[in-house]
Amino acid sequence: MGSPLNVATAGHIQIWTINRPDVGNAITGLDIIEALEEAVYAANADTEVRAVILTGAGRIFSAGGNVKDMADRQGMFGVDERAQRRAYVAGIQRIPRAMQRLEVPIIAAVNGAAIGAGLDLAMMCDLRVASDRAKFAESFVSIGLIPGDGGTWFLPRAIGWERAAEMTFTGEPIDAATALEWGLVSRVVPHDTLMAEAERLAERIAKNPGEALRMAKRLLQESQAGSLESVLGMAAAMQPLAHRDPEHADRIAKWRTEPR
Numbered sequence: 573m574g575s576p577l578n579v580a581t582a583g584h585i586q587i588w589t590i591n592r593p594d595v596g597n598a599i600t601g602l603d604i605i606e607a608l609e610e611a612v613y614a615a616n617a618d619t620e621v622r623a624v625i626l627t628g629a630g631r632i633f634s635a636g637g638n639v640k641d642m643a644d645r646q647g648m649f650g651v652d653e654r655a656q657r658r659a660y661v662a663g664i665q666r667i668p669r670a671m672q673r674l675e676v677p678i679i680a681a682v683n684g685a686a687i688g689a690g691l692d693l694a695m696m697c698d699l700r701v702a703s704d705r706a707k708f709a710e711s712f713v714s715i716g717l718i719p720g721d722g723g724t725w726f727l728p729r730a731i732g733w734e735r736a737a738e739m740t741f742t743g744e745p746i747d748a749a750t751a752l753e754w755g756l757v758s759r760v761v762p763h764d765t766l767m768a769e770a771e772r773l774a775e776r777i778a779k780n781p782g783e784a785l786r787m788a789k790r791l792l793q794e795s796q797a798g799s800l801e802s803v804l805g806m807a808a809a810m811q812p813l814a815h816r817d818p819e820h821a822d823r824i825a826k827w828r829t830e831p832r
Contacts, residue, residue: 577607578629579614584622584778585771586615589629596635597628599689600664609670616675622778622785624674625770626697627681633706634690637664660720664689668722671696672793675786677777681770682706682757687745692719695726698789700756701770703763706748708756710736714743729796731756781819 578589588611590597592604599605615621628634671678671693680686680697688711694700710727712719719727719740728736731754739746748760761769777785787810795803814820 575607576601576604577611579611581621584620584782585625585774586611586621586623587625587627587767587771589627590634591629593628593630593632596632596685596687597630597690598637599634599667599693600637602663605663605666608667612670612674616673619782621676622780622782623676623774624678625681625767625774626678626693627683627767627770628690630684632684632690633680633682633686634693635685636688636690636692636711664721667693668696668726675789676782677785677789679770679774681766682708683763683766685709685745687711688719689721689723692721692723692726695723695730695756698792699758699773701766701773702748702751702757702760703766704748704760705763706751706757706760707745708739708748708751709743709745710739711743711745713741781817781823783817783819784814787814 574591576590576592578587578591580587580589588608590599590604592598592601599608615624677699678697680694680700682694682700682702684703684705685707686694687707687709691708691710694708710719710723712723718724724736724740727739730736731739735754746754746756748757751757752760759769791803791806791810794806798806
């Protein structure tokens, strides 16, 4: 069995591919959780990385939890309530915490179904580009569960409370066109062009100075929960660092010589 997450680097862009098509690219196993954590750590440490694309191998982005393991009461699904609570904290909840620590912009290239925790994983990304074959469902209630991985935090921030409530309370899927109308994704493209479109978007991001990108992302994250004063304070502390960045000096020098 190969790695549960394939990481490929081209220039300033990394592509992370969930490589568990035999189980619908499920993300509940410790192997994929640890692989995502390691990928985040490595991208943060590598200042050459300026953008990441996350996608799934095969026809599915991610089906979320491993329903077969649930049905068979395997692993964390076969222990008592107290142990299961600890297993969520020490297991799948590590993914949203890791994704929030990723310093560079990340694009979800949703190549197929994004279901349950798979939808929530896409929502943890900064941007989402969808294949016209994609579908999305916050499906937990349909099997008598709740979003245990932060979905109720991420989804309303992207599409608003009422639409998040509709998806959460019905568990029903929406297609790619509806996802675009609701603002869940930023664009829908023909399936065969998905990765090319995601890479073009990543290139538009990665052409910009890396340190400025990382600081801009951190400010956007702070704006989700922090006050205006906290965002202004962080910006005032970060901007002098940006002014001293050699890439800023290079860009300004080029701007001075460009014809107007």
